Amino acid sequence: MAWLKKLVGAAIVLGGAAAAAGWVLSAPVRLDTGAVAQLGPGDAAKGKRIFYAGGCTSCHAKPGSQGDARLQLTGGLELKTPFGTFVPPNISQDAKDGIGAWSEEDFANAMLKGVSPSGEHFYPAFPYASYARMKPTDIADLYAFMKTLPAVAAKAPDHKLSFPFNIRRGIGLWKLLYLSPEPVIALPGGAPDKVLAGRYLVEGPGHCGECHTPRDFAGGVKKGEWLAGAVAAEGSGVVPNITPDGKSIKSWSEADIANYLETGFTPDFDSVGGAMVEVQKNMAQLTADDRAAIAAYLKAVPPHPNGYPARKPAS
């Protein structure tokens, strides 16, 4: 029976080692000092563009608010997903309920590393897996702009998640798999500036891939089906395929795409709908050049078949 004891002993040692390794690997990682030094002082005027490119209001505005009231970033919207209900927090300038007490470095760690000032992982429902591709100077500008927004006291409720997703530490392992500042689509050398600018806006601040790309079992986006569309992670229905093989977008010109982002009308005069309504309002705040760049990039990405099942025939 000595062999059995040895086996059990070995299993305990191995299991312990795996647990220890898991603990080490899942630790929150902050920006290094070199990256922090790149932030520099932000410019609020420039940050406004990043704010709208980033679509912060879509999730963090006071639910149901309109117009300027959408700059009251109280959070509180309920996003019901298969992992549980995520509630975007208050990111207004309130020092207690919001992020008014955060330093620029705190803000950059949240945006680029998904780590809170207290050193916890944020859930990737906050799309830092996309924001991680942003330029440090844009983060600084955004921070400066958000400083100009109102402080609104209102504590958003906590997320309501089921096991094992309620264990934040596990997100550290998720980050090892899915968090990278590298672009998703490697464009050929000599790609036009417009396409590169569009790639930055779409893959970084715009975080389009978070909804328009299908996810794997662990909730990471399938980069091999980038922008192929997906069953909506929140709400009902599907999010359309926006690669050049997408049913609608296939026939749209770059000008059509840019016009849709500006006005909310498709070329055949259907209107924007669903969660894209708020996104389009944000896109309308960008410059015409930014919208044209997004359109140019969408025409340059690899085509994919739809990342969602075909519509059921009418019953």
Add this chain to the structure above:
Amino acid sequence: MRKLVLAISMLAFAGSVAFADPIQDRQALMKERGKLAGQLSKVVKGEEDFDAAAVLTTLKALQANAEKFDAEKLFPAGTDQGDTTAAPKIWEDMAGFKAAEDKFLANTKEAVASPPGDVDGLKAQLNTLGGDCGACHQSYRVKKG
């Protein structure tokens, strides 16, 4: 007796044909609405010259279209099934759905009452009307594959 049953079922069939499918009716109304918005957009985009009379005709057509939109008739219970992208929320929140439509109707009336004098005026009105489209489609329509 058999003849009577046949006759009744034929009558019922004829009846169901006479009352056209509400799903098709509402889709036709929406398609027309989109087409009219498209005509205005061509002017805003500069693809067509601004012609005040033509623009007013289109705005009036939009108002007429909005007046035909009877939520109770076009969205009877059970028509969330079938070849439709109508969201279940329509039937959960009929009052909100009607309010969204009423807002569109009110905005078309306003546009007809004070028709735009130039492209910029039209652009502002189309923005408002387009915003109404989006506001309703945000909650009351589901994208399907």
